[in-house]
Amino acid sequence: MRLVVLGGGESGVGTAILAKEKGYDVFVSDFGKIKDNYKEVLVNNGIEWEDEKHTESLILNADVVMKSPGIPEKAPIVKKLIEKGIPVISEIEFAAPFTKAITIGITGSNGKTTTTMLTYHLLKSAGLNVGLGGNIGKSFAEQVAEDKYDSYVLELSSFQLDGIINYKPHIAIITNISPDHLDRYDYKYENYIDSKFRITMNQTEEDYLIYDADDEAISGWLQKNKTRAKLIPFSLTKTFEEGAFIKNNTMEAIINQEEFKMETESIALEGKHNFKNAMAATSVAKLMQIRKATIRESLSNFQGVEHRLEKVLKIQNVEYINDSKATNVNATFFALDSMTTPTVWIVGGVDKGNDYNELMALVREKVKAVICLGVDNRKIIDAFGNVVDIMLEVNNMVDAVRMAQRITEKGDTVLLSPACASFDLFENYEDRGRQFKEAVHNL
Structure with missing residues (x-):
């Protein structure tokens, strides 16, 4: 062969x-x-x-x-x-037949890295012999060659799912779906949605699909299409007989007739979107029969993911936050939504067909200044020029951070949340995030 x-x-x-x-x-x-x-x-x-x-x-x-x-x-x-x-x-399709390990596959437009890392943290803390792979960390195929894990937590992009034929995860998670990478899907949102749902196409009645029941694209697909997997929803607004939800500032997960409860304020990750990530990961932990005490401890000590709402430093009572991993509007929406102080927002890069209107209400409410960091910032200036008091353009990270420092006052936040890809001025979002952190440390 x-x-x-x-x-x-x-x-x-x-x-x-x-x-x-x-x-x-x-x-x-x-x-x-x-x-x-x-x-x-x-x-x-x-x-x-x-x-x-x-x-x-x-x-x-x-x-x-x-x-x-x-x-x-x-x-x-x-x-x-x-x-x-x-x-x-894809790599996943090629490697999967060579391992008897069960896989937990996680996809979504946003939150998949945090959910993958949190799920891995929960399983590893419980003493399971578990590997981490897919879009993150070491190659899944190479780990299969070494054959040392009983289970894997895999972050799966739509591109990886496009290349599967027979692969099925035992537990699948779809964190959410919002328009992204449409240039690869003939600019048809429904093609991208179908691509994400390939994660469940080979699942059987023995398998599970954990999904965000608040997400319109996910609910819409599930109404029109069938999966054989057992459905486990999570939600911030609804409650379920089986699934995970938030009620009276408590996260509850009911799986296989067993209930788990935890106060949301004890969860290390902040923000509503992170409660969703926590519900998804907790649902996996319950399916894998991990003890409640271990789940609680892991959720309360999880450190988060680099470049995703990562607190960098506080200088003269101004908080600097690195959210370089926000490469689409939906991710930036979550970031702005979680801001509680006047915000100087660093935004821009390679636009993937962004619609900035979704951010308008949040920008009016929370953003005092916009710093555009991209080669072509026209769309951002057109969208927010009349909404904020200060609009600046820069073409490198050091200038962006220095400008931000000049216009902040005590109690403000400087947020790098670009809503765009990074390839115009940086190698990738990691490079962009590292440059931001370096510039902040050099202030």
Whole structure:
């Protein structure tokens, strides 16, 4: 069997290692440059590779192709593979059959990283032999090759779900759905929604789907479509006989006739959206039969995720918060919604077709100044120019943070929550967040 791997990053190299171990003839091809540390791994494992090109004669003879999630289906080489009828799958689809471990798959437009990390924290704290992978951390395929975990918590993007055929998680979570990455879905929101729901397409009556019952896109899909999985909803406003909800400042989760309760003020993560993440993770913990005391302790000591509403420093009684992971409007909505003091908002980057109207009420109520950090800020200026007193443009993070410091007063908050992708001025959202933190520490 010949496996060709497109993309020589974490998921590509991990897949190549697993395939080689299972006796495949493996070839890795990357149209960009493969990083030196990954090249070293490929060479040490005796895996053939090329970069800065795709040699068709070495690719179109594949029996199966694993495509890294960052490569769009519109890429010429992918189109040719599909025309030839060669299966193009994701790392998750390739690796899953080689492990007996159960997987917990987590997807959603926002909150999936926090929910994944929190779920992993709950299971690990309970002493389960659990791995973390998917869109985060070490390659799932490489961990399967090492074969040391009984269960995995996987963060799954819509791109990874597009490449599954038979994969099913035992427990699936959809945190929420809002328009994102529409450039990859022919600008059709329903295509993106369908893509997220692929997480449940192979589930059976023995499996579970945990979902946000307050989310319109999720509820709409579930009304029109069927899944065989057992449904476990969570909500901030409704209550359930089975599911998780908030009532009188208490989080309740009722699963398999067993009830769990915890005061919301004891939960380490702040903000309503984080209560949702906590309900989703708690539902998994209950399904995995983890003790109530362990769940309580884990929810109260969880540290949160870097670049997601991360408190950086307080300088002269001004709080600086790094929310660089907010790459769409919906994520920034949660961030602004959780602000309790006058806010200087740093926003901008590569716009993915954003509609800023959703933020209008929050900006009027909470934002005293907007600092635009992007190559093209026209849309942001048009949207909020008449709404805030101060509107500034900068083209690097150091200036953004210095400007913010100049216009803040005691008791204010400076929030980096870009609502956009980062590729115009930064390598990625992590780079953007790190530069913000560095600039704040240098004030």
